[in-house]
Amino acid sequence: MQHRIVVLGAGYTGAVAAGRLAKRLRREDVAITLVNAEPDFVERVRMHQLATGQDLKPRPFSEMFAGTGVELRLAQVTGVDVDRKTVAVIDANGTGQLSYDTLVYALGSRWNAQGVPGTAEHAYEIAGRPGALRLRERLTRLDAGQSVVVVGGGLTGLEAATEIAEARPDLDVALAARDGLGDWLSPKGREHLRKVLAKLRITVYEHAAVTGVEADRVATADGKAIPAAVTVWTAGFAVHPIAKATALEVTDSGQIVVDGTMRSVSHPDVYAIGDAAMVTGPGDKPLRMSCASGTPTAWQAADAIAARLTGGKLPNVSIRYFNQCISLGRKEGLIQYVTADDRALQAVLTGRLAAVYKELICRSAAWGVANPTLGLPTRRRRVTRERAATGSAVKASA
Numbered sequence: 001m002q003h004r005i006v007v008l009g010a011g012y013t014g015a016v017a018a019g020r021l022a023k024r025l026r027r028e029d030v031a032i033t034l035v036n037a038e039p040d041f042v043e044r045v046r047m048h049q050l051a052t053g054q055d056l057k058p059r060p061f062s063e064m065f066a067g068t069g070v071e072l073r074l075a076q077v078t079g080v081d082v083d084r085k086t087v088a089v090i091d092a093n094g095t096g097q098l099s100y101d102t103l104v105y106a107l108g109s110r111w112n113a114q115g116v117p118g119t120a121e122h123a124y125e126i127a128g129r130p131g132a133l134r135l136r137e138r139l140t141r142l143d144a145g146q147s148v149v150v151v152g153g154g155l156t157g158l159e160a161a162t163e164i165a166e167a168r169p170d171l172d173v174a175l176a177a178r179d180g181l182g183d184w185l186s187p188k189g190r191e192h193l194r195k196v197l198a199k200l201r202i203t204v205y206e207h208a209a210v211t212g213v214e215a216d217r218v219a220t221a222d223g224k225a226i227p228a229a230v231t232v233w234t235a236g237f238a239v240h241p242i243a244k245a246t247a248l249e250v251t252d253s254g255q256i257v258v259d260g261t262m263r264s265v266s267h268p269d270v271y272a273i274g275d276a277a278m279v280t281g282p283g284d285k286p287l288r289m290s291c292a293s294g295t296p297t298a299w300q301a302a303d304a305i306a307a308r309l310t311g312g313k314l315p316n317v318s319i320r321y322f323n324q325c326i327s328l329g330r331k332e333g334l335i336q337y338v339t340a341d342d343r344a345l346q347a348v349l350t351g352r353l354a355a356v357y358k359e360l361i362c363r364s365a366a367w368g369v370a371n372p373t374l375g376l377p378t379r380r381r382r383v384t385r386e387r388a389a390t391g392s393a394v395k396a397s398a
């Protein structure tokens with residue numbers, strides 16, 4: 001009997017985990033199913049590029065996973081029953097159900113309007129492809145001199161504001177940041193950021209908590225009204241509500257609480273990775289939602305599942321940060337080197353070299369997804385009959 005592994009979500013982490021499992025385990029022993037709503041891989045880290053008119057390379061999953069032994073299922077996940085070990089899906093043929101022995105939950109995240117009035121009606125977002133395409137269409141209809149306000153001074157806000165200002169120098173682009181501009185960066189990093197934003201003529205509103213979005217302006221807590229023909233909302237990501245509706249232990253925000261092997265602390269047959277997981281990182285701090293820390297969670301989960309199924313050694317790699325790679329348009333960038341727990345060091349890389357570095361990081365992340373089983377040593381170990389049959393035997397022996 002094959003052990004059924006179902007991976008939900010084929011983003012940066014789910015696709016990598018499915019490929020790694022396929023490489024680690026014998027095909028005769030496991031049936032790996034990868035469920036995703038869309039037929040091709042979406043490079044989320046390039047959504048600001050898509051929104052500003054750049055075309056991304058198409059990456060169909062059918063090509064990426066051909067010959068790997070991973071079965072693709074194009075469907076929308078609508079629910080998970082962790083007691084019956086089933087996943088409810090809907091596709092063009094109607095509703096269906098998948099049963100699993102081990103589940104890898106990697107559904108990622110979406111934009112977080114944070115309940116600010118007017119966001120749903122008036123704001124644009126770039127957390128996923130539909131939102132980025134909607135913004136792209138809207139930007140093409142803006143006339144010279146019209147205003148765009150990017151709300152959110154985090155990494156996504158910085159990348160979006162600079163990309164828009166570079167692509168459309170005729171627009172009046174502003175950035176509204178709740179805190180000081182780049183105040184988590186090193187002094188050199190902050191200085192470079194200010195220089196680039198000034199060069200791109202981006203107006204920066206610091207300590208500006210946005211409290212409302214209207215059709216032509218945003219309102220801030222200190223009573224300002226910033227003109228905005230278009231508001232781009234980048235203030236944080238929120239996970240999909242599916243996990244919160246299950247019996248899994250989740251945080252208030254709905255992330256699945258996992259241990260160091262990415263296994264759910266409440267349900268040992270379930271693993272969670274990427275944005276969907278609450279992983280405690282170095283310094284006992286939660287890992288932030290990012291590819292930088294998400295991809296290692298996928299490696300860790302796949303290796304832990306393979307180890308538990310085959311009686312191998314559990315992985316014990318601590319997931320750490322090395323740098324924050326920020327694109328500032330296509331010609332500029334900022335690489336901020338950081339401690340293991342993501343605090344800025346003095347060292348930075350800036351300018352064209354930083355832009356090239358960031359581009360290489362994005363390309364290598366996509367390459368890792370597009371070549372899910374390449375570059376890994378083949379060590380397909382046999383799944384022991386007992387472990388394959390029962391999740392509880394796996395739990396007891398780990």
Ligand SMILES: Cc1cc2nc3c(=O)[nH]c(=O)nc-3n(C[C@H](O)[C@H](O)[C@H](O)COP(=O)(O)OP(=O)(O)OC[C@H]3O[C@@H](n4cnc5c(N)ncnc54)[C@H](O)[C@@H]3O)c2cc1C
Pocket residue numbers: 008009010011012013014035036037038042044045046047048075076077078106107108109126127128156159240273274275276289290291292293294325326
């Ligand atoms: C504009 C932008 C720039 C970013 N830049 C960076 C960066 O420079 N560096 C960095 O480290 N991180 C960056 N991030 C964050 C990074 O993209 C995410 O942290 C990363 O994509 C998380 O990976 P994931 O696999 O958890 O989720 P995702 O990559 O979002 O994948 C989730 C997958 O699940 C699928 N899915 C979702 N719901 C369902 C459902 N109900 N049914 C079926 N399928 C479903 C989706 O279609 C998707 O394929 C950026 C994000 C954005 C939006």
